[in-house]
Amino acid sequence: MSERKIFLRIIDVFVVLAGLHCTGLLFNFDYFLINEQHWLWSLILAFYLLLFATIFELYNLNRASRINATLRSIFSTTAMTSLVYLLTPFFTPQLPQNRLQILYFTITIAIALIIWRALYIKLFASSRFNKNILLVGNRVEAERMTASLKQVDPHFNVIGFINTDLKVRIPNEKGLRELHPKMAQRILVRNGIKEIIVGADTDDFNKDLYDWLLSCMEKGYHVRDYIMVYEDMTDSVPLEVIGRDFYRHFPFSRSNQNQLYRLYHRVFDIIASLIGLTIGLVFLPLILIGNLIGNRGPLFYFQERLGKNRKPFKIIKYRSMVTNAEAQGAQFAQKNDARITAFGKFLRKSRLDEFPQFINILKGEMSIIGPRPERPMFTQQLAEKIPYYETRTMVKPGLTGWAQVRGKYGETDDDHREKLRYDLYYIKKRSVSLDLRIIVKTLSTIVFFKGQ
Numbered sequence: 001m002s003e004r005k006i007f008l009r010i011i012d013v014f015v016v017l018a019g020l021h022c023t024g025l026l027f028n029f030d031y032f033l034i035n036e037q038h039w040l041w042s043l044i045l046a047f048y049l050l051l052f053a054t055i056f057e058l059y060n061l062n063r064a065s066r067i068n069a070t071l072r073s074i075f076s077t078t079a080m081t082s083l084v085y086l087l088t089p090f091f092t093p094q095l096p097q098n099r100l101q102i103l104y105f106t107i108t109i110a111i112a113l114i115i116w117r118a119l120y121i122k123l124f125a126s127s128r129f130n131k132n133i134l135l136v137g138n139r140v141e142a143e144r145m146t147a148s149l150k151q152v153d154p155h156f157n158v159i160g161f162i163n164t165d166l167k168v169r170i171p172n173e174k175g176l177r178e179l180h181p182k183m184a185q186r187i188l189v190r191n192g193i194k195e196i197i198v199g200a201d202t203d204d205f206n207k208d209l210y211d212w213l214l215s216c217m218e219k220g221y222h223v224r225d226y227i228m229v230y231e232d233m234t235d236s237v238p239l240e241v242i243g244r245d246f247y248r249h250f251p252f253s254r255s256n257q258n259q260l261y262r263l264y265h266r267v268f269d270i271i272a273s274l275i276g277l278t279i280g281l282v283f284l285p286l287i288l289i290g291n292l293i294g295n296r297g298p299l300f301y302f303q304e305r306l307g308k309n310r311k312p313f314k315i316i317k318y319r320s321m322v323t324n325a326e327a328q329g330a331q332f333a334q335k336n337d338a339r340i341t342a343f344g345k346f347l348r349k350s351r352l353d354e355f356p357q358f359i360n361i362l363k364g365e366m367s368i369i370g371p372r373p374e375r376p377m378f379t380q381q382l383a384e385k386i387p388y389y390e391t392r393t394m395v396k397p398g399l400t401g402w403a404q405v406r407g408k409y410g411e412t413d414d415d416h417r418e419k420l421r422y423d424l425y426y427i428k429k430r431s432v433s434l435d436l437r438i439i440v441k442t443l444s445t446i447v448f449f450k451g452q
Contacts, residue, residue: 008059009059013050015112018112019108020045020105021034045085048084051440052077053077054440055443058117070117074113079106082106082109134188134193135176135196136161136164136209137163139163139178141226142161145197162184185212194221194222196221197224197226197229237421237424238421239420264432265367269367273362276355277362280352290347295319295344298319299318303375306393310379313365313366313373315360316359320341320353361399367397369400369439370426372397374397401423402423405438
């Protein structure tokens with residue numbers, strides 16, 4: 001998690017609790033006050049606030065820098081936080097006799113967040129907080145790193161780079177300033193640079209450059225690997241630069257052989273699947289009627305997909321396309337696909353079409369969280385175009401995953417390449433905390449009907 005996201009979370013909680021406490025003192029509402037009797041309730045409120053703020057993407061830095069998107073997220077977060085807090089009396093105070101306090105409670109949370117986030121956009125999301133950095137790598141690497149960092153965070157300001165490959169002289173088409181270590185030392189001080197980002201390929205480093213980087217670290221400068229910076233900023237893997245160092249960047253055995261994590265994953269899969277199937281039974285009458293009227297054909301469809309270690313299995317889903325959807329041959333589903341029925345669009349948007357896959361999860365063919373299972377023919381086609389694509393089958397495929405909640409819908413090769421960045425990040429970093437983030441993001445996807 002980036003420092004800015006942590007900062008936003010801390011201040012969000014502070015301004016909301018402070019605002020409620022001040023409102024309680026001003027209007028003599030004991031429901032709001034933070035004291036010895038209410039401190040535990042304040043922690044629960046903070047938990048609800050952070051949960052729904054995450055679901056409604058208040059900590060998406062791109063959205064957080066735009067006032068309209070921020071306001072929509074604040075109103076949704078305020079409404080859900082207030083509702084859940086008021087409806088959990090065993091963990092929160094009983095509803096006040098004066099129901100007007102409920103209105104003040106909700107309004108105070110919204111106003112506190114609006115004022116603070118407006119200040120954040122005005123002050124912290126402005127260009128005055130640009131982060132000056134220095135790059136170390138050959139010119140091709142430097143240009144690639146500059147473009148990627150600017151795309152991730154426009155506040156990155158590349159002052160220049162130290163060329164590690166003096167044998168290859170490429171014209172300076174991007175306007176990057178090439179520096180010598182002795183010259184760079186003066187630039188560091190003059191421009192207030194605190195961070196030096198080093199390219200992935202260190203084979204061209206000489207002893208002088210290593211010594212200079214070591215001296216920078218001794219002086220308090222942050223020297224970081226570009227891949228680590230990229231992963232921290234984007235929660236994905238930079239496919240373009242891992243190259244021959246692929247296995248150095250993917251500690252597969254760490255998560256695959258962790259018996260405790262694997263046990264947790266399986267227990268979680270079973271419990272979540274049983275809950276999911278129970279909820280699915282509640283919606284089954286609606287789906288039967290909708291399929292009868294809107295789909296007019298079989299309720300289920302079965303399709304071969306690749307599981308862990310490329311082992312094929314039959315995936316189960318509610319049918320959302322016309323019965324002869326692949327009369328012209330297998331093809332990827334597309335956005336606004338004409339083959340999707342009217343009722344099928346509803347099933348996809350609400351994710352109800354995925355519920356039968358809980359059967360696959362109970363059978364051990366899938367997991368709740370993991371890369372989405374792909375068809376064998378598509379996997380082969382994409383593997384020929386995209387390096388490392390088959391790495392996705394190192395773990396069980398999932399009902400939801402990091403690529404599903406962060407990447408685009410897979411229509412083009414570039415879309416699949418972007419989703420692979422997130423899938424590889426999950427394979428590399430998977431943990432209980434990352435699983436929880438995916439679950440929360442999935443709830444956000446369902447709430448906003450983002451399913452396709």
